[in-house]
Amino acid sequence: MKWVMLIILCLSGPAWAGEARPLADDPAAEARLKHLAVELRCLVCQNQTLADSNAPLAEDLRREVREMIAKNMSDQEIIEFLTARYGDFVLYRPPLKATTTVLWVGPFVLLAVGATALVITLRRRAQKVTDVPMTDEEHRRVEQLLAEGGKRS
Amino acid sequence: MNRFLLPLSIFIVVVGFLGIGLTLNPREIPSPLVGKAAPEFSQPELYDHEKRFSPGDLKGKVWLLNFWASWCNGCRTEHPVLMELAKSGQVPIYGMDYKDQRDEAMTWLTRWGNPYPIVGVDDAGRVGINFGVYGVPETYVIDKQGVIRYKQIGPLDPDTVAKKIIPLVKQLESQ
Numbered sequence: 001m002k003w004v005m006l007i008i009l010c011l012s013g014p015a016w017a018g019e020a021r022p023l024a025d026d027p028a029a030e031a032r033l034k035h036l037a038v039e040l041r042c043l044v045c046q047n048q049t050l051a052d053s054n055a056p057l058a059e060d061l062r063r064e065v066r067e068m069i070a071k072n073m074s075d076q077e078i079i080e081f082l083t084a085r086y087g088d089f090v091l092y093r094p095p096l097k098a099t100t101t102v103l104w105v106g107p108f109v110l111l112a113v114g115a116t117a118l119v120i121t122l123r124r125r126a127q128k129v130t131d132v133p134m135t136d137e138e139h140r141r142v143e144q145l146l147a148e149g150g151k152r153s
Numbered sequence: 154m155n156r157f158l159l160p161l162s163i164f165i166v167v168v169g170f171l172g173i174g175l176t177l178n179p180r181e182i183p184s185p186l187v188g189k190a191a192p193e194f195s196q197p198e199l200y201d202h203e204k205r206f207s208p209g210d211l212k213g214k215v216w217l218l219n220f221w222a223s224w225c226n227g228c229r230t231e232h233p234v235l236m237e238l239a240k241s242g243q244v245p246i247y248g249m250d251y252k253d254q255r256d257e258a259m260t261w262l263t264r265w266g267n268p269y270p271i272v273g274v275d276d277a278g279r280v281g282i283n284f285g286v287y288g289v290p291e292t293y294v295i296d297k298q299g300v301i302r303y304k305q306i307g308p309l310d311p312d313t314v315a316k317k318i319i320p321l322v323k324q325l326e327s328q
Binding site for chain 2: 083
């Protein structure tokens with residue numbers, strides 16, 4: 001019984017995926033659309049890609065991209081078409097520009113600052129540790145304690 | 154005391170940035186089209202499908218282009234503001250019925266009033282895409298040369314009209 005269930009489960013997966021959405025007739029064009037759509041942000045539900053979103057605007061934009069693919073426009077041209085209308089926001093990867101340098105360089109700067117601070121603090125701490133000489137009395141006591149601990153365990 | 158100064162100042166800077174972040178509206182995406190020529194279109198008119206509405210007809214005028222739809226809640230909120238502005242005669246508001254049913258749009262306008270001299274129909278949402286519309290209502294201020302000067306995302310309210318739209322229209326008209 002388990003096996004039958006497992007087989008049914010395995011078979012139903014791909015069948016389901018095939019029915020999910022009407023795709024364009026040309027699989028190559030659809031592959032390009034998918035490739036582009038994961039790089040593009042849906043403007044309505046802002047944390048979804050154009051590929052994931054079911055918002056009507058995302059559907060329209062996918063249709064628009066499909067048509068541009070059919071017109072043999074390059075990826076570059078399609079992305080330019082969209083950024084001219086919706087701005088860089090439509091791109092999941094913001095381009096490196098004067099206004100986005102903080103975004104791109106910021107994390108590395110923070111990492112460098114953190115690493116420097118860490119090194120400085122560690123060095124300072126190392127300097128602070130000074131040798132404290134032990135007396136013979138203390139030494140004997142340590143030996144004794146260690147020996148006792150060893151017996152117990 | 155010195156030991157706490159640095160963490161405290163970092164904390165204050167972070168709180169400052171987060172505070173600024175709270176005042177920003179993530180729904181308001183700056184439009185790259187402000188300052189550029191309004192995209193051309195030629196759409197059938199809502200009340201007369203034979204006629205076509207095109208921004209070329211409005212060269213030399215300062216006008217507003219309002220994307221709306223009968224299914225849109227924000228448009229209902231905004232509508233009295235548009236009616237008031239249209240009545241004042243300070244600036245003509247042209248409508249673009251975005252992804253809507255024609256009869257529903259007409260019923261809506263009959264019911265709530267029609268502030269638009271002309272309403273274009275954008276049933277496929279293509280004009281909307283060319284204007285970078287991502288949610289209705291959106292309103293564009295277009296100057297005499299056909300350049301977009303301002304984009305309002307979301308409903309217009311009396312305050313925005315009085316403080317932004319009217320002064321901008323006056324300034325553009327004097328140019």
